[in-house]
Amino acid sequence: MKKNILFILFLSFVKFSIACDCPPIKQTVEKQCENYAVIFEGKVDSVSAVSGKNAYAYFSVINLYKGKAFEETRVLFDCSTSCQLSFTPNETWIIYADYYKYGALEVKFCSRKFFSDSTKDYYNSVNGMSFKSELAFLQNNFGIHTVLSNNSIALQHEEEAQRLSHPSGVEALWLVGISFVVVTAFLYFFNKYFK
Secondary structure, eight states, rough: OOOHHHHHHHHHHHHHHHHTOOOOTTTTTHHHHTOOOOEEEEEEEEEOBBBBBBEEEEEEEEEEEOOOOOOOEEEEEEETTTTTOOOTOOOOEEEEEEEEEETTTEEEEEEEEESSSGGHHHHHHHOOOOOOHHHHHHHHHHHOOOOHHHHHHHHHHHHHHHHHHHHOOOHHHHHHHHHHHHHHHHHHHHHHHHH
């Protein structure tokens, strides 16, 4: 019994100890990149305050390699576990992200920051690939995709919100008519059964 418990604890430790490792990108590019919905190069514009265990980083997308992203994209990142990331305004990053809910991106641990001094770059020493080499690798394998404009999307959302909040003349007549029928039916049944 003790051996089984120790074995389970050992497996749990092994799982958590390797949870933050990134495989070398050259070795398994297609397999590894299938796990990410969005891959882009971006510059950090700002970072939100920590809320719970997470925070948001706001990026200006420089180059989009996979998926869809706006010119200005917000991504959720972990601030509390051993896999936490730290963003500072004006840093340039290669972001590997996935959707944690509809339209909302979460940064994955394999994302990396540009260092002017390559000796500080952890991924350079582990993967043997510099930041610029990884950008070239992504461009050669995925190409550069068109980044969505924030302005056109904002206008579409504004028009949709206005359309939903202000019905047209015919829609307003239907709403008044249906409301009248429902209120009349309610009063009729109320008077019939509760007098």
